[in-house]
């Protein structure tokens with residue numbers, strides 16, 4: 047019979063949230079294991095040098111200054127910089143069917159940049175390469191297939207028959223979290239009736255280190271700047287085009303020439319013609335929020351606790367805020383020699399994160415509805431509101447600083 051390996055804390059899921067969580071806990075001195083379904087060799091694969099649209103990973107994240115600071119603290123940020131990332135100093139948001147337009151600038155907020163775009167795969171690669179030099183036990187190519195618990199410990203079974211147990215399990219196994227389902231933590235969820243088309247493009251003009259976002263009634267379109275090698279530097283963008291499902295299906299069926307023509311028009315030709323496009327991927331959009339993030343001996347973090355519309359690029363940032371708060375609570379527990387599953391600690395984590403995440407989710411929902419409406423008064427409000435907001439000086443800067451997690455110098 048297989049014996050069971052026991053840890054203080056078991057983190058399930060080595061995506062960008064779980065790996066950061068496990069690394070931070072190992073640095074605090076806990077005995078931690080991280081279980082990830084994918085093999086380490088694939089997660090650590092060197093990126094291609096970025097010369098064509100097909101060399102980039104299609105999924106990227108717009109990381110806020112607060113997320114960057116966490117990665118810096120974990121000793122990961124320099125590794126991301128050794129691969130590639132693209133800082134952006136401007137963000138322009140406008141109403142595709144009106145005249146309202148808002149521009150945010152790093153100089154107005156007195157910060158070096160508003161955020162940075164990183165390919166998800168490169169971020170995970172940096173996290174794992176740092177994790178290999180830490181005290182963290184990485185159990186890769188290992189799928190958790192079953193949950194088992196006693197009064198005192200929580201355990202999981204892996205597909206290869208191994209068993210692991212821990213005093214605290216942190217589930218970071220993504221939006222479809224099996225762990226959340228096994229332990230019966232309920233969620234509130236709704237379908238947006240939209241799909242996000244994600245791909246990489248090369249444009250005729252420079253992206254000006256700006257994130258461009260246009261809101262149409264059928265959904266938002268974002269052009270996020272990427273850093274390329276050599277000649278085409280500044281002319282690659284990652285696209286997230288969220289559209290009502292039927293419209294997304296129509297766009298997916300277009301050939302490349304027709305697709306890029308519609309894409310360039312939808313972004314108001316801000317960067318001229320779209321000259322090349324990679325393979326397109328489609329993600330159905332569903333908002334999901336766990337009603338509780340904790341139960342005895344278990345906490346949810348990242349997409350396992352909440353998945354949100356990508357329109358503000360906040361999914362990974364919310365996950366990193368969960369990590370920051372749970373690390374803070376567990377760091378304090380370690381100093382006070384408390385057990386990692388201390389109930390008050392877990393309750394404080396839930397209290398500190400749930401309201402924040404819910405506020406962001408409701409804001410995204412409100413935004414989506416505001417732009418989905420076509421009645422004249424709503425259009426008037428949108429246009430006047432955006433123009434007024436653009437001129438609102440201190441208020442605009444304050445809201446922008448809060449939303450982008452930047453701290454003014």
Ligand SMILES: Cc1cc2nc3c(=O)[nH]c(=O)nc-3n(C[C@H](O)[C@H](O)[C@H](O)COP(=O)(O)OP(=O)(O)OC[C@H]3O[C@@H](n4cnc5c(N)ncnc54)[C@H](O)[C@@H]3O)c2cc1C
Pocket residue numbers: 058059060061062063064081082083084105106107108109166188189190191218219220221224242244286329347348349350356358359360361362363364365
């Ligand atoms: C189209 C789109 C665009 C987005 N753009 C942005 C953006 O610009 N900015 C931003 O901040 N966010 C963005 N997001 C959201 C962001 O991608 C997610 O919030 C983030 O990837 C969540 O990370 P995670 O680590 O919590 O989960 P995941 O990335 O889903 O990782 C979960 C991990 O758990 C592992 N796993 C799952 N089940 C098991 C199991 N049974 N056993 C072992 N391992 C398991 C998986 O292999 C995976 O590695 C976007 C999302 C979408 C859909």
